[in-house]
Amino acid sequence: MQDPGLLIVVSGPSGAGKGTVCDALRQSFPQIEYSISMTTRAPRPGETDGVNYFFTDNPHFEELLAEDAFLEHAKVYDHYYGTPKKYVFDQLEKGHHVMLEIDIQGAMQVRQRYSQALLIYIVPPSMDVLANRLRSRHTDAEETICGRLAKASDELAWIEKYDYLIVNDDLQVAIDQAAAILTAEALKTSRNAQKIAAVRDLYKK
Structure with missing residues (x-):
C-alpha cells in the first residue's frame, strides 16, 4: 500500500494566471495528472475525446449523475460539465497528484465530497490589474469583460473557504508559492500514514 496523492483544486477569476501557474507546477511535479472533464457539448475543432474532454450526451450524463459518478458538476447553457470520480480516485490511489482547475461552485462540491482536497485560490493584485490583463488579451467584448470583473468581485466572499490564497503580482513568485x-x-504527517509506518519499522530496535 502507499499513501494517496494530493487532489489539488485551483480557482480564481479569468485573467488571474491560473493556467500558467498550473502548467508550471506540472513541469516541477511530474506526478501531477490533469483531470479530464466530461461534457455534453459538441467537440470543437481540434478537440479529441479522452484528451480534451470525455464527450457524451445528456441522457448518459444524467444516468451518471444518478449514480453519483461525479466529484463536481455544473450545467452551463444547456450543456453539462463534470469531473468523473473514478479517474480521479484511481490516480490518487496510485500516489499521483490530480489537479482540477475549476470555479468556486465546483471547488465547494469537491470539498464536500473529498475533505482532504487542497484548495488554492489565485487572484491578481487589484481589480485594475485584472481589467488590464483581460483587455490586453483582445479576445472579449467590453461587455464580457465587465461581466468577468463583476464576477471576480463577487467571488472574493469565498476566499476563506480555500486553504491558500496566492496574489499573482509577480508570476514567478506565484509559481514558487504554489510549489x-x-x-x-505532500509532507504532512496526516497524509503519510504508510510512510510513517515504514519509518517506524526501520527504527525498530
Whole structure:
C-alpha cells in the first residue's frame, strides 16, 4: 500500500494566471495528472475525446449523475460539465497528484465530497490589474469583460473557504508559492500514514 496523492483544486477569476501557474507546477511535479472533464457539448475543432474532454450526451450524463459518478458538476447553457470520480480516485490511489482547475461552485462540491482536497485560490493584485490583463488579451467584448470583473468581485466572499490564497503580482513568485504549498502539503504527517509506518519499522530496535 502507499499513501494517496494530493487532489489539488485551483480557482480564481479569468485573467488571474491560473493556467500558467498550473502548467508550471506540472513541469516541477511530474506526478501531477490533469483531470479530464466530461461534457455534453459538441467537440470543437481540434478537440479529441479522452484528451480534451470525455464527450457524451445528456441522457448518459444524467444516468451518471444518478449514480453519483461525479466529484463536481455544473450545467452551463444547456450543456453539462463534470469531473468523473473514478479517474480521479484511481490516480490518487496510485500516489499521483490530480489537479482540477475549476470555479468556486465546483471547488465547494469537491470539498464536500473529498475533505482532504487542497484548495488554492489565485487572484491578481487589484481589480485594475485584472481589467488590464483581460483587455490586453483582445479576445472579449467590453461587455464580457465587465461581466468577468463583476464576477471576480463577487467571488472574493469565498476566499476563506480555500486553504491558500496566492496574489499573482509577480508570476514567478506565484509559481514558487504554489510549489511550496504542494511540497509542504505532500509532507504532512496526516497524509503519510504508510510512510510513517515504514519509518517506524526501520527504527525498530
